[in-house]
Amino acid sequence: MSVLAIVAALLLEQWHxxxxxxxxxxxxxxxxxxLEAAFNAGEHRHGMIAWIIAVAPAVAAAAGLHAFLYWVHxxxxxxxxxxxxxxxxxxxxFSHYFSGVQEALRDADLERARGQLGAWRSQASGHCTRxxxxxxSIEEALASSHRQVFGVLFWFVLLPGPSGAVLYRLATxxxxxxxxxxxxxxxxxxxxxxxxxxxxxxxAAAFAVxxxxxxxxxxxxxQATAWSDRAVGAVLAAGAGALGVRLGMPLTTPSGLEPRPxxxxxxxxxAQHLDSAVGLLWRTLVLWVFVLAVFTALRVL
Numbered sequence: 001m002s003v004l005a006i007v008a009a010l011l012l013e014q015w016h017x018x019x020x021x022x023x024x025x026x027x028x029x030x031x032x033x034x035l036e037a038a039f040n041a042g043e044h045r046h047g048m049i050a051w052i053i054a055v056a057p058a059v060a061a062a063a064g065l066h067a068f069l070y071w072v073h074x075x076x077x078x079x080x081x082x083x084x085x086x087x088x089x090x091x092x093x094f095s096h097y098f099s100g101v102q103e104a105l106r107d108a109d110l111e112r113a114r115g116q117l118g119a120w121r122s123q124a125s126g127h128c129t130r131x132x133x134x135x136x137s138i139e140e141a142l143a144s145s146h147r148q149v150f151g152v153l154f155w156f157v158l159l160p161g162p163s164g165a166v167l168y169r170l171a172t173x174x175x176x177x178x179x180x181x182x183x184x185x186x187x188x189x190x191x192x193x194x195x196x197x198x199x200x201x202x203x204a205a206a207f208a209v210x211x212x213x214x215x216x217x218x219x220x221x222x223q224a225t226a227w228s229d230r231a232v233g234a235v236l237a238a239g240a241g242a243l244g245v246r247l248g249m250p251l252t253t254p255s256g257l258e259p260r261p262x263x264x265x266x267x268x269x270x271a272q273h274l275d276s277a278v279g280l281l282w283r284t285l286v287l288w289v290f291v292l293a294v295f296t297a298l299r300v301l
Contacts, residue, residue: 002157003293005078009085010285013092024087028170032177040184047184051191055170059163066161077161084162088169090148091285094120094141101137102274105130127252134269138277139247142207142239143232145281147172150206151199153288171195196231203284204238210283211242219264223248226261233263240264242280245273 031054039050062084070077097120104113111126113133118125120140128136151172155164175192178185204224208216219241220234227233227248240247244266250257267273 002081003289003296005081005085005162006153006156006289006292008078008082009089010091012082012086013089028173029177032174036178036181036184040181042183044183044186047178047181048187050184051174051178051187054174055167055191058170059167062166063160063163066163070161081156081162084165085152085156088152088156088162088165090144093148094144098137098141098274098278101133102271105134105271105274124254127254129252131269132251134271134274135247135249136251138239138243138245138269138273139236141277141281142236145284146200146203146232146235149285150203150288151196154199154202155195157292168195168199193231200231200234204234206284206287207235207238207242207280210287211239211280212244213242215244215265216241223261223263227263237263239277239280243273243276245269245276 035050035054039046039053066077066080069080097116100116101113101120104110104116110130110133113130114125114128117128117133117136117140121136125133125136151168152165155168156162158164159167171188171192172195174188175185178188179192204216204220208220216238220238223237224230224233227236236247240263243264246262246264246266246268248260248263250259252258
């Protein structure tokens with residue numbers, strides 16, 4: 001049933017993308033703002049209480065409703081899984097930015113590519129060189145694919161019904177929202193890190209399997225910890241090694257060069273690596289579905 005739900009949700013999103021999910025983001029934002037105002041007294045335990053209130057009821061409701069629908073009829077549970085995955089997966093949420101950068105560079109329109117990248121990262125990118133635009137686009141694609149696809153699928157498969165997908169997306173959202181609020185956001189950061197620990201390793205391992213295995217594993221083991229966010233660093237290092245391209249490295253900013261560690265080994269990022277990144281992500285997705293299908297078939301047999 002999990003395989004059918006994943007495939008159906010991915011096909012549905014390809015056919016009719018949900019866009020930026022502005023309505024859902026507005027609801028989540030209002031809820032997070034209310035909890036922050038009600039509980040943020042600058043202490044760690046207040047952040048923990050707010051996080052539990054925000055996450056636990058939604059996760060329990062997803063698991064409970066799935067169990068009830070499965071009891072009524074498995075088809076209803078399947079449709080519920082598809083609906084939740086359709087809301088929580090976000091493959092097309094970032095792919096159109098990536099495609100926009102590709103098309104702009106193909107047309108030799110660097111300014112348009114910078115604009116697409118800036119809109120994607122919500123940061124001004126008018127100062128970036130062509131090579132930096134390519135590097136940052138690949139980095140964003142690798143990181144976004146984990147946060148919005150592979151991390152969601154990992155926890156969806158691991159926990160009952162769609163509760164894992166709900167848990168992961170809420171945890172990552174609250175970490176982005178509360179992570180910079182000192183002690184209050186400490187629990188949100190730790191919860192996100194705990195959920196990411198196994199998920200990023202599955203994503204990095206999948207990148208290695210479908211790409212250059214030896215380079216991916218080498219870069220993952222030797223370079224991931226140098227990145228400021230180790231979870232993202234593992235994904236980027238393994239992805240860079242799998243693609244045979246160098247990512248990270250100093251970045252041009254209006255105030256000068258921003259130092260960043262080097263990730264990956266091999267060639268300087270060029271336009272053809274954008275196509276290679278697309279192939280890597282699709283192969284990884286196919287691998288996930290294939291492995292899950294095999295386990296489902298073995299369970300049935």
